[in-house]
Amino acid sequence: MACIVVVGGDGFCGWPTSLHLAAKGHDVVILDNLSRREIDRELGTESLTPIASMNDRLSAWAESGGRPITFEQVDVARDPEALADALARYRPETVIHFAEQRAAPYSMRSVKHKRYTVDNNVSGTHNLLSAVVELGLDPHIVHLGTMGVYGYDSSGLTIPEGYLDILVPGEHNVVHKRQILYPTNPGSVYHMTKSMDQLLFQFYARNDRVRVTDLHQGIVWGTQTEETRRDERLINRFDYDGDYGTVLNRFLMQAAVGHPLTVHGTGGQTRAFIHLQDTVGCIALAVENPPERNGRVMIRNQMTETHRIRDLAELVSGLTGVEVAMVDNPRNEAAENGLEVSNKSFLDLGLNPTTLENGLMDETVEIAQRFAHRSRTDAVPAMVTWTRDRNPGVLPADAAPSLGIATVA
Numbered sequence: 160m161a162c163i164v165v166v167g168g169d170g171f172c173g174w175p176t177s178l179h180l181a182a183k184g185h186d187v188v189i190l191d192n193l194s195r196r197e198i199d200r201e202l203g204t205e206s207l208t209p210i211a212s213m214n215d216r217l218s219a220w221a222e223s224g225g226r227p228i229t230f231e232q233v234d235v236a237r238d239p240e241a242l243a244d245a246l247a248r249y250r251p252e253t254v255i256h257f258a259e260q261r262a263a264p265y266s267m268r269s270v271k272h273k274r275y276t277v278d279n280n281v282s283g284t285h286n287l288l289s290a291v292v293e294l295g296l297d298p299h300i301v302h303l304g305t306m307g308v309y310g311y312d313s314s315g316l317t318i319p320e321g322y323l324d325i326l327v328p329g330e331h332n333v334v335h336k337r338q339i340l341y342p343t344n345p346g347s348v349y350h351m352t353k354s355m356d357q358l359l360f361q362f363y364a365r366n367d368r369v370r371v372t373d374l375h376q377g378i379v380w381g382t383q384t385e386e387t388r389r390d391e392r393l394i395n396r397f398d399y400d401g402d403y404g405t406v407l408n409r410f411l412m413q414a415a416v417g418h419p420l421t422v423h424g425t426g427g428q429t430r431a432f433i434h435l436q437d438t439v440g441c442i443a444l445a446v447e448n449p450p451e452r453n454g455r456v457m458i459r460n461q462m463t464e465t466h467r468i469r470d471l472a473e474l475v476s477g478l479t480g481v482e483v484a485m486v487d488n489p490r491n492e493a494a495e496n497g498l499e500v501s502n503k504s505f506l507d508l509g510l511n512p513t514t515l516e517n518g519l520m521d522e523t524v525e526i527a528q529r530f531a532h533r534s535r536t537d538a539v540p541a542m543v544t545w546t547r548d549r550n551p552g553v554l555p556a557d558a559a560p561s562l563g564i565a566t567v568a
Contacts, residue, residue: 273348
């Protein structure tokens with residue numbers, strides 16, 4: 160089987176993906192600087208689920224019968240020489256790129272955090288691309304992007320998979336057909352870095368024939384996969400705080416401790432979602448179906464369903480009996496939006512989507528309840544505002560009670 164290097168393999172999506180690919184028989188090498196653990200210490204928070212050290216994780220995986228996984232602590236953004244050295248030694252057939260700061264709220268906390276997100280994400284992506292070219296390698300690079308590069312509006316247009324067909328008027332009434340990257344409309348510095356990634360991929364695919372698959376992923380929910388269930392020490396992250404907690408997981412944790420489900424604004428924001436098990440499945444499908452070396456980036460929309468935020472809150476409220484609370488929206492976004500997204504390419508490859516109706520939400524509820532004693536309710540509110548005219552930066556700690564909470568019966 161193939162050698163696969165997973166940069167960022169200690170993270171929320173990177174860890175279960177590494178296990179899944181190893182379970183499929185691949186030789187997996189994780190390169191990670193363990194920065195997500197450091198950010199926990201910075202913020203004074205931690206995963207709701209207890210996360211073992213990398214050594215303990217890898218030992219547990221081997222003890223469970225898993226194919227051995229190699230780990231090296233490498234900072235792909237700040238140590239390009241170490242990255243190049245590792246790539247030269249392992250000569251991977253595939254590189255999966257998760258090594259980016261992934262939280263929109265964290266990227267908007269301050270000027271420092273904005274700079275860190277841009278420096279880390281854009282430099283890491285470019286270091287990877289330039290290294291494979293300099294070394295003369297030909298790996299298939301699979302990048303975890305975001306649906307957020309498209310932006311969110313209510314135009315009624317079904318968002319295509321990365322590209323948009325347009326007609327350009329020319330001279331003498333001649334109309335030229337062109338295909339362009341779907342215009343980006345990032346809503347945070349984090350999303351902006353993913354938009355920048357697209358241009359880097361486009362250039363290296365065209366100029367150096369680097370094979371790239373860019374996965375525009377929806378919001379991930381769930382915590383466990385088939386592989387992480389093998390041993391308690393393999394359990395995945397469960398972030399619930401205002402910076403890193405994805406919305407459905409955050410609701411489920413709030414419900415577990417009896418905290419009102421905090422819905423930003425009207426809750427009319429429609430978002431794309433995908434279960435963690437489908438995330439690792441889609442990445443495996445992408446690995447198995449690399450693009451041609453034709454100068455074109457393969458873009459796939461990695462999502463399975465769309466929901467309005469207030470509808471999700473009402474679903475969890477009905478399941479758990481916990482009230483819904485409408486709070487001021489700290490983000491600079493439309494109060495309401497529709498969202499139609501094409502995910503045809505993954506469906507054509509055989510994806511059988513896991514939806515909220517499939518029952519896996521019960522497992523996530525159980526995990527939230529089992530580890531509820533580890534939670535910090537003061538970490539739940541989203542404390543970061545998006546714009547300068549709304550108390551820029553991080554709200555003071557004593558502002559949490561004044562976020563305009565209104566309970567919905």
